[in-house]
Amino acid sequence: MAALSPTVPDKAAILPVVEATLQWDLNSTDLPPVDVALDMAEQFTRYGRMVADELRTRCLSIPADSDAGLAAQATLGEAARRLNLKPLARSAAPRSAAHRAQNLARLVQALNRAMDQVSEEEAVSAPHGSCCGDDPELGSPPGRADHRARAREVPRARLRCRRWRRDPAPRPRSVGEQRLTEARWMTTMAELGMVTIAAGDTNSYPRRSEPIALPIWEKVTDRAHMVQRTYLDADGTRRSDTRPDGVLIDAGYVDLARHAADHLDGVGKEALAATAGFNKPH
Known part of the structure; x- marks a missing residue:
């Protein structure tokens, strides 16, 4: 007789387990037994594979270059490795067992988040008619596909093959939220025992104060720059976006410039000098 396949927990059952797992303090001596942590890791792995399979299929129903599509592909790439x-x-x-379980719990969150984003994109991209190019009666639709085709100089023949809807355009991507999402992706590469070196420009600010003061946004005349480098707090105040740095530091990453300034002889605060573009006209 063939062995029965292990039961895959559903979303309602797995989410409380994810939340409980992420509450563990890895620096505490009061960690769960190894068997408990590894059993949770196994549950997250089974659930993650199920969601990843569905997400991979659902991605076929949305534009590959949409925000949701790009985010889902990045999440699936990490899932393929981690699962x-x-x-x-x-x-x-x-501690190793608990760390593995927590990293898989974060991956489960990322997969569920990607699934929600793809579902939203499916609603936006749902076909409500056919794109008919230069039809003299209907004309070229003012939808998302038409805009992207013009912007990227896609041949008109391809434009005719896209589907469109006359509903309002989807909400624009928030630059700050995209930065935060990408920082969260990076936490899945901070597993205990892994060595990850990442370089990039997050277009945001360090959480820990540095010698160069942050801008006073009320005085910045370039309002687009102000919006791109801040986020709207719950009280309606624009604040310098330090969230991506906070996520990476909390996940265990080390800012090499900060480390050099704090620990390397002969370097000092020069390691914290402003990068290119800091003094752009405001």
Whole structure:
């Protein structure tokens, strides 16, 4: 008789387990038993594979170059690696087991978030008619596909093959939220025992204060720049966006410039000098 496949938990059952797992303090001595942590990691792996399979299929129904499509592909790429890691032995250290479970819990969150975004994109991209190019009666539709085709100089023949709707355009992507999402993706590469070196320009600010003061946004005349480098707090105040840095630091990443300034002889605060573009006209 063939062995029964392990039961895959549903979303309602897995989310409370994810939240409980992420509450563990890895620096505490009061960690869950190794068997408990590894059992959770196994649940997250089974659930993650199920969601990843569905997400991969659902991505076929939305434009590949949409925000949701690009975000989903990045999440699926990380899922392909993390969901196929060799399971830890039952003799593993409690902290290693708990760390593995937490990283898989974060991946589950990322997959569910990507699924929600794809669902929203499906609603926006749902076909409500056919794009008919230069039809003299209907004309060229003022929808998203038409805009993208013009912007990227896509041949008109391809434009005719796209589907369109006359509903209002989807809400624009928030630059700040995109930065925060990408920082969260990076936390899945901070697993215990991994070495990750990342370089990039987050177009945001360090959470810990540095010698160069942050802009006083009320005095910045370039309002587009102000919006791109800030986020709207719950009280309606524009604040310098330090959230991506906070996410990376909390996940265990080390800012090499800060490390050099704090710990390397002969370097000092020069390591924290402003990067290109800091003094752009405001």
